[in-house]
Amino acid sequence: MSRRSGILEFAVLGLLRESPMHGYELRKRLNTSLGVFRAFSYGTLYPCLKALVAHGWLVEETGGGPDGVPATALTGRRAKIVYRLTPAGKEHFEELLSHSGPEAWEDEHFGVRFAFFGQTSRDVRMRVLEGRRSRLEERLEKMRTSLARTRERLDDYTLELQRHGMESVEREVRWLNELIESERAGRDQRAPEPTAQGENDQSADTGGLPRHRGGSRPDPSE
Amino acid sequence: MSRRSGILEFAVLGLLRESPMHGYELRKRLNTSLGVFRAFSYGTLYPCLKALVAHGWLVEETGGGPDGVPATALTGRRAKIVYRLTPAGKEHFEELLSHSGPEAWEDEHFGVRFAFFGQTSRDVRMRVLEGRRSRLEERLEKMRTSLARTRERLDDYTLELQRHGMESVEREVRWLNELIESERAGRDQRAPEPTAQGENDQSADTGGLPRHRGGSRPDPSE
DNA sequence: TTCGTCATGTAATGGGTTACATGATTAC
DNA sequence: GTAATCATGTAACCCATTACATGACGAA
Structure with missing residues (x-):
């Protein structure tokens, strides 16, 4: 029932934190942006999403816009299920982000953890x-x-x-x-954080990477 | 039936081809000589061995040497089960060795295949x-x-x-x-194989490896 | 109209680990 | 005498894939 993958859960929450998505799109991001390492199949992803919804970390948005028009009517496509991170989900993700124990640097986890170093x-x-x-x-x-x-x-x-x-x-x-x-x-x-762990510590400024080529971080408007 | 791992089966047959061994020793070889990649647990190895025996590719030698003295009496240790490759097993392994299809160069298989390039x-x-x-x-x-x-x-x-x-x-x-x-x-x-594929092509002479030239330090002891 | 892509899902299966159970031997 | 290592095994679980089922859309 649970399908508590850990790594997949983490990646899904992290990607949805940036912007809501539906499963199909999520999988592509998972296998390109974060990819290289793992290629999750739908048989893994969809049950995982359902479980995360059951936990209250995600909500499904089956319907259309605020006017109540179903997405099917808008796009013509099959009704997408757009998943959005709930406040509880965001909180949970940030809790996971703060873990720096041994699990974080094992082979399977390290890559994904690194991918979210920006947060x-x-x-x-x-x-x-x-x-x-x-x-x-x-x-x-x-x-x-x-x-x-x-x-x-x-x-x-x-x-x-x-x-x-x-x-x-x-x-x-x-x-x-x-x-x-x-x-x-x-x-x-820069003077490093005094003592307290500010709750708003996300957006942790990108302190340093070896100069290869940075580029910019334009806002993730979609 | 059971536990057809493919990669583990291959490695076990390959190691036993060199010399008979018992499970415990086999696992160590698996995780050092061939290792780096995978670390199989006993929960995987032992059932696999049993399955290979059931296939007739291995035989268990619970007893002692040719004189019939039990190994327990000889070594004092708990009765080891020494696995030996049967002729059928050897044949099977050589058949596996001859496969050069896509499965052979995927991430999980390639390393083990390479480890047995000598054969x-x-x-x-x-x-x-x-x-x-x-x-x-x-x-x-x-x-x-x-x-x-x-x-x-x-x-x-x-x-x-x-x-x-x-x-x-x-x-x-x-x-x-x-x-x-x-x-x-x-x-x-030495131009090998004129036209046909020689059936006795095992013991394939180690034709070429980069002879520790060009960047490969032969001695890592610094 | 057929094919490629988008889109969501489930059941069967696979391949493997963990934790447990057992017990002998060696080294200290 | 006790801890570490040698040695074998099983059952319960876990994570993920594969194959399948369904269906709509856009383009050739």
Whole structure:
């Protein structure tokens, strides 16, 4: 009944926070903007949406505009079900955003968490990035020792696979180093939050990213 | 019936082909030598082993050596169940090895397939490598167009995530290019397979790997 | 008119983990 | 003697996919 996916729930709430959407559109955003990592199917998404509605975090808007004209009549298409985040849903999402525990930096979660860093407070960003980095470093350590013990007994292809795998992890660590450095630089520029956790801490100003190319953030009017 | 994992089945058969092992040891090999990718639990492994036995691809050796002395008496340990590949199992594994279809180069399978390239014939290796490469290239193409369409509407973090993701894929493509080149060079050295596909093509001589040149440090101990 | 895309959903199935149950052996 | 590791297994659950069912619209 529940279908408490965690990661999907988080992503859906986060996307709907920007603007209401219907399921079909949501899935596309999930697999392009956030995508790369996972490609959720409708069989996963729709039941999840229903569950979120049951929790009171979303509301369905089957009908049309404020005049009561059904969407079907307006668009001609099959009645879309537009999902909108409720205040309770927004609150819940912000609670999830504030978590910086181990779950946040595991393989499956980290990408999605990162995708919503724009809505995440700077100190949570830091903890997540550092957590991820130390996670990868301990993994690297394991790989190194395991490799040292078995190097002789492995054939060339297995060895090459191992080498490439380790290089990939090392590369991600370097990436994280850059990001952490940038975050720290950004933090130094402005006095960091005194003590209180302001409830309006979203819109957490984008403190720092390595300069590749930024561009602008025009408002998400749709 | 049960638990036809495909990838696990393949890896188990491949490891047992080298030498008989019991479940516990098998799992460790699975998560170190082949590891990095997946970490199978006993809840997955043991039922899988039973299923493979039921198929006649493995036999359990609960007892001791040829003299009939039980292993318990020999080692003192709890009776291990040593699994040994049957001729039918070996045949089955070699059949799996010869497949070079799309399943072989998808994310989940490719790593394990590569790990057993030492047992794979050269032309299959080529097809798998090239298949993987074109798979990644088409993924890259999708990412590029999707990025081009939505670049303006994405915030800096999402953009950075996308950029890093694409770079990772590009990096793997370059890796594959090197590998393919090496394979081709190895092939040129001694023109194999005149026209027919030799049935005894296993023990495929390790034709080519980038011999630790060009950026690959052979010794990670710093 | 047929095909591609939009749009929503469900039932069966798959593939895997977690937690549990059990117990022997080794190292301290 | 007790903790860690070796060693095998099962049942309950979880998350997600696949295949299916339905149907409307736009364009060729």
